[in-house]
Amino acid sequence: MALMSASKTDSPPAAANLPREGGARPRRTTGRSSGSRPRTSRWVEASMVLPALVVFVGLLVVPVGYAVYYSFTDYNGFPTQTPEIVGFDNYVRIFESADVRGSMVVTAIVAVAGSMVVNAAALGLALLLWRTTRFTAFARVVMFYPHVLSLIVVGFLWSAILGPQGAVNSVLENLGRSPLPFLSDETWALATLILVIAWAQFGVQLLIYLAGLQAVPAELLEASRMDGANRWQTFRHVTWPALAPSVTVALITSMISLLKTYDVVVSLTGGGPAGSTKTFAYQILAVEFPKRQVGLASAEAVVLILVAAFLAFGVLALRRRHDQGAQA
Amino acid sequence: MLVNLTDNLTKDFWNDLVKPFEDETGIDVKIEGPTGTNVGETFSSQLAAGTAPDVVQSIFPDDQIAPEVLDLSEESWVEDTPMVDTYAIDGKRLVAGVGSQAQSLVYYNKTAFEKAGIKATPQTWDEFNATLGQLADAGYTPLQTAGQWQTGLQLQQLWHPTLNTEQPEWQSAVADEKLTLGDAFEPMFEHYATWLGDGYIKKTDVGLDPTTADANFMEGKVGMYPLGSWLVASLDNAGELPFEVGVFSPPVDDGMAYPGPQGATMASPYMVYAGSEHSDEALQLVEYLVTDEAAIESQLTADGVFRAGAAVEQSPVATEIQAVIDEAPALVAVGEGAGDIRLPVVGLNDKFTEIVQSLYTGTSPEDAAKALDDWAEQNG
Numbered sequence: 003m004a005l006m007s008a009s010k011t012d013s014p015p016a017a018a019n020l021p022r023e024g025g026a027r028p029r030r031t032t033g034r035s036s037g038s039r040p041r042t043s044r045w046v047e048a049s050m051v052l053p054a055l056v057v058f059v060g061l062l063v064v065p066v067g068y069a070v071y072y073s074f075t076d077y078n079g080f081p082t083q084t085p086e087i088v089g090f091d092n093y094v095r096i097f098e099s100a101d102v103r104g105s106m107v108v109t110a111i112v113a114v115a116g117s118m119v120v121n122a123a124a125l126g127l128a129l130l131l132w133r134t135t136r137f138t139a140f141a142r143v144v145m146f147y148p149h150v151l152s153l154i155v156v157g158f159l160w161s162a163i164l165g166p167q168g169a170v171n172s173v174l175e176n177l178g179r180s181p182l183p184f185l186s187d188e189t190w191a192l193a194t195l196i197l198v199i200a201w202a203q204f205g206v207q208l209l210i211y212l213a214g215l216q217a218v219p220a221e222l223l224e225a226s227r228m229d230g231a232n233r234w235q236t237f238r239h240v241t242w243p244a245l246a247p248s249v250t251v252a253l254i255t256s257m258i259s260l261l262k263t264y265d266v267v268v269s270l271t272g273g274g275p276a277g278s279t280k281t282f283a284y285q286i287l288a289v290e291f292p293k294r295q296v297g298l299a300s301a302e303a304v305v306l307i308l309v310a311a312f313l314a315f316g317v318l319a320l321r322r323r324h325d326q327g328a329q330a
Numbered sequence: 331m332l333v334n335l336t337d338n339l340t341k342d343f344w345n346d347l348v349k350p351f352e353d354e355t356g357i358d359v360k361i362e363g364p365t366g367t368n369v370g371e372t373f374s375s376q377l378a379a380g381t382a383p384d385v386v387q388s389i390f391p392d393d394q395i396a397p398e399v400l401d402l403s404e405e406s407w408v409e410d411t412p413m414v415d416t417y418a419i420d421g422k423r424l425v426a427g428v429g430s431q432a433q434s435l436v437y438y439n440k441t442a443f444e445k446a447g448i449k450a451t452p453q454t455w456d457e458f459n460a461t462l463g464q465l466a467d468a469g470y471t472p473l474q475t476a477g478q479w480q481t482g483l484q485l486q487q488l489w490h491p492t493l494n495t496e497q498p499e500w501q502s503a504v505a506d507e508k509l510t511l512g513d514a515f516e517p518m519f520e521h522y523a524t525w526l527g528d529g530y531i532k533k534t535d536v537g538l539d540p541t542t543a544d545a546n547f548m549e550g551k552v553g554m555y556p557l558g559s560w561l562v563a564s565l566d567n568a569g570e571l572p573f574e575v576g577v578f579s580p581p582v583d584d585g586m587a588y589p590g591p592q593g594a595t596m597a598s599p600y601m602v603y604a605g606s607e608h609s610d611e612a613l614q615l616v617e618y619l620v621t622d623e624a625a626i627e628s629q630l631t632a633d634g635v636f637r638a639g640a641a642v643e644q645s646p647v648a649t650e651i652q653a654v655i656d657e658a659p660a661l662v663a664v665g666e667g668a669g670d671i672r673l674p675v676v677g678l679n680d681k682f683t684e685i686v687q688s689l690y691t692g693t694s695p696e697d698a699a700k701a702l703d704d705w706a707e708q709n710g
Contacts, residue, residue, distance in 0.1 A: 078394050079374055079375075079377060079378030080377050080378070080394065080397070080398055081377065081380065081398075081605065082397045082398060083394075098708070099708055100704065100705075100708070101681075101705070101708075161539065165537055165538060165539065165542070166532075166534035166535070166537045166538045167538065167542055167546075181534060183533075183534060183537065184537070185477070185537030186477070186533060186534040186535070186536045186537030186538075186690070187691065188691050191537070268367055271537075272477065272478040272479070273684070274477060274478070274481075274536065274537075274683070274684065274687050275477065275536040275537060275687040275688075275690060275691050276536075276684055276685070276687040276688035276690070276691050276693070277684040277687075277688075278691075280684075287366065287371075288366070288367050288371065288680075289677065289680060291366075291371055291374055291375060292366075292367075292368070292370045292371035292374055292677070292680075293676050293677045293709075294374050294394050294676075296378060
């Protein structure tokens with residue numbers, strides 16, 4: 003049986019000459035090339051870009067620039083201190099400090115395991131809630147609801163449920179069972195943290211996958227069914243390739259979001275037990291800043307930005323290479 | 331004014347506290363709680379952002395904060411405030427408080443002690459170990475501990491009298507490299523490891539929030555509960571308890587005089603931001619908070635705070651705490667220290683809690699002590 007693929011090269015012949023939604027639109031011909039536009043037109047265009055550019059520079063470039071600058075200083079964050087340049091000392095300290103290295107490992111585990119759990123849950127539920135009915139419309143709202151809650155609140159909520167004397171362990175105790183160390187064992191606490199974050203965050207990824215699924219061409223699904231493909235084969239060879247861009251976006255956004263895990267750590271575990279859930283962002287915000295090591299904290303923030311950028315570009319590059327391979 | 335918000339010190343409490351001042355002076359006082367995990371973190375962030383409050387409560391000056399706050403030495407009303415000179419840096423009085431909080435207290439369930447056949451509160455560590463065993467045999471949780479910030483604090487509180495007897499001003503000894511942090515605390519780590527191994531401390535306590543630990547003690551399930559004097563406010567507010575509460579000073583080693591020095595901190599410390607555009611009003615506010623009789627009484631009763639000569643009606647537990655304070659040979663600085671008696675490293679309490687928690691999850695006392703020394707070396 004020849005199964006169909008969703009790649010551009012083997013689109014259904016009947017649809018090949020039809021304008022496709024989201025595809026390239028025919029270029030309008032104005033009779034005037036862009037190179038000969040009047041100068042006033044260019045000024046108008048520039049003036050339209052300027053507000054967005056100012057906001058971008060003001061809210062992103064300038065703060066990041068300051069962080070980079072402070073990362074090379076001994077600044078303590080107080081207005082009375084003049085930052086003194088210390089070269090790469092702060093970056094050296096990051097990699098010499100056992101605490102910081104430990105928080106990096108925790109963050110890597112949270113980001114990798116968390117994004118896998120988030121995306122698996124979101125994709126699974128998206129497939130279940132794909133078709134629009136009254137029930138699935140209601141279920142989508144319910145599934146998105148945890149994302150609306152503040153992560154601080156989420157942490158307190160799950161702490162009350164999973165704490166040593168929380169709801170779950172109280173039930174176990176009443177049943178004569180031993181309590182489970184959700185928050186009192188290092189490994190359990192890290193797993194609990196990841197699952198709680200996944201519960202709170204998968205709503206956005208669910209929306210991304212649902213949007214992606216709506217864009218899967220119905221004619222391809224119909225054709226695969228006519229060819230006798232079962233559900234798994236349809237998913238593997240039609241739905242999954244069509245979802246690839248959504249998977250890329252969902253993976254990148256979830257990983258970057260998990261790299262910044264902080265709020266839920268504060269309210270669920272406080273970084274414990276024994277520092278086992280102390281993330282990199284927690285180290286920056288709850289350890290270095292209170293100690294007024296703004297230079298060191300800034301260096302850590304710069305490292306976090308670089309890691310996030312590396313991950314995002316890395317996933318995009320892999321996706322591009324995969325697409326090129328598929329087209330070839 | 332940036333203040334600490336706790337179960338005892340709620341936003342309503344603070345608003346009620348400053349209301350008479352606002353009515354009398356016409357000065358509007360805006361109360362704000364920490365936006366980060368605590369006041370120290372929030373104040374540092376606000377200073378960096380240029381949005382520091384006029385007055386900050388609950389934190390103490392150190393070498394970095396000192397240039398950022400007003401020197402109150404010339405203010406005559408500071409003279410009689412408690413512990414003002416203990417917290418002075420290079421002779422400068424930068425902070426004024428309402429009273430002092432006793433840190434090294436062990437609250438105990440007198441009913442549990444009676445049922446367990448314990449005739450007297452323990453004065454040495456051997457007696458303390460025996461007491462734990464008797465309470466366990468009688469079906470009580472012998473020693474209640476908790477997770478989060480409380481894990482490390484409780485161990486320090488229990489160890490203060492012994493440590494300060496053996497090594498007075500131990501923070502200075504560490505600064506002078508005559509003592510390491512690991513050496514200072516390893517004996518107490520060994521006590522904890524033994525108690526965890528014997529089941530006298532529940533290993534799951536490390537995941538317990540402090541409020542639940544308070545509740546466990548007040549429900550009467552617990553024999554002993556180490557904590558500071560602020561617990562008295564919760565005990566007083568809890569109404570009729572199913573048992574009688576007693577308080578004693580933690581034990582000391584054999585051969586040491588009992589009780590040992592009592593760990594104490596200035597209670598409700600206030601500092602005025604040097605960059606404040608309303609420094610006169612801020613000074614008036616702090617003067618009111620630390621000298622007005624009604625304001626003092628309100629703060630003393632709200633958070634288990636003690637002040638010599640204050641005419642405040644005390645509960646029986648508070649009276650016992652006052653007796654513990656009166657009997658102590660000295661009130662000593664705790665944790666990182668105070669004023670000029672300070673460790674050469676900042677951030678001890680958070681790291682200390684992390685290390686004490688590692689005892690609950692299987693780290694040996696030797697490794698815990700080494701981790702403390704390694705941290706001090708890397709951050710000193």
